[in-house]
Amino acid sequence: MSGKIAKILIDEETLRKKVAELGKQISEDYKDKKLLMVSVLKGSVVFMADLMRNIDIPLRIDFMSVSSYGSGVKTSGVVKILKDLDHPIEGYDLLIVEDILDSGMTLNYLREVLGSRNPKSMRLVTLLDKPDRRQVDIVPDYCGFVIPDEFVVGYGLDYAEEYRNLPYVGVLDPSAWQGQDA
Numbered sequence: 793m794s795g796k797i798a799k800i801l802i803d804e805e806t807l808r809k810k811v812a813e814l815g816k817q818i819s820e821d822y823k824d825k826k827l828l829m830v831s832v833l834k835g836s837v838v839f840m841a842d843l844m845r846n847i848d849i850p851l852r853i854d855f856m857s858v859s860s861y862g863s864g865v866k867t868s869g870v871v872k873i874l875k876d877l878d879h880p881i882e883g884y885d886l887l888i889v890e891d892i893l894d895s896g897m898t899l900n901y902l903r904e905v906l907g908s909r910n911p912k913s914m915r916l917v918t919l920l921d922k923p924d925r926r927q928v929d930i931v932p933d934y935c936g937f938v939i940p941d942e943f944v945v946g947y948g949l950d951y952a953e954e955y956r957n958l959p960y961v962g963v964l965d966p967s968a969w970q971g972q973d974a
């Protein structure tokens with residue numbers, strides 16, 4: 793499998809340090825708040841799991857699943873809710889946890905949907921940000937790494953549902969998707 797990884801963009805140690813930094817900052821910023829972390833499945837589960845263990849204040853978690861992509865590398869432009877949150881968010885200080893902010897279409901939609909449910913506040917943490925590809929005006933409140941416009945996998949991120957288990961963030965070799973409809 794790793795034969796299809798052209799290069800490692802962010803290695804395990806670099807990820808670990810950055811996630812610890814983000815956790816520390818979030819712990820400070822939310823110490824007198826009602827923190828509710830909402831992870832957007834499935835790409836952000838690895839980041840969520842590591843980030844929450846680096847936060848040392850009381851918190852709750854919930855999960856949501858939306859789809860904006862087909863199985864390939866390009867956006868379909870369609871965002872729909874596949875799984876909604878289990879609990880109401882009214883009165884909570886919501887922190888949306890994303891794996892990657894790309895066009896921003898997904899987050900733009902989520903902000904509208906979740907914002908209308910009256911959270912006390914709403915912020916966004918993303919592990920990766922690809923600002924070159926942004927189509928809507930979204931700036932993350934917390935960001936791990938700004939990366940160039942390359943398709944990345946690993947640490948939760950997939951290509952056609954694979955590669956999520958890689959412990960690092962890598963760039964997929966173009967041969968991995970050649971001949972497919974991506």
Ligand code: IMP
Nearest residue numbers: 835893894895896897898943944949950
């Ligand atoms: P956006 O709506 O274009 O911002 O899309 C965000 C979603 O697209 C992410 O949550 C990922 O699931 C997916 N995505 C965008 N870029 C990449 C990438 O480089 N690798 C893997 N998934 C990506």
Ligand code: MG
Nearest residue numbers: 835861949950
């Ligand atoms: Mg995906």
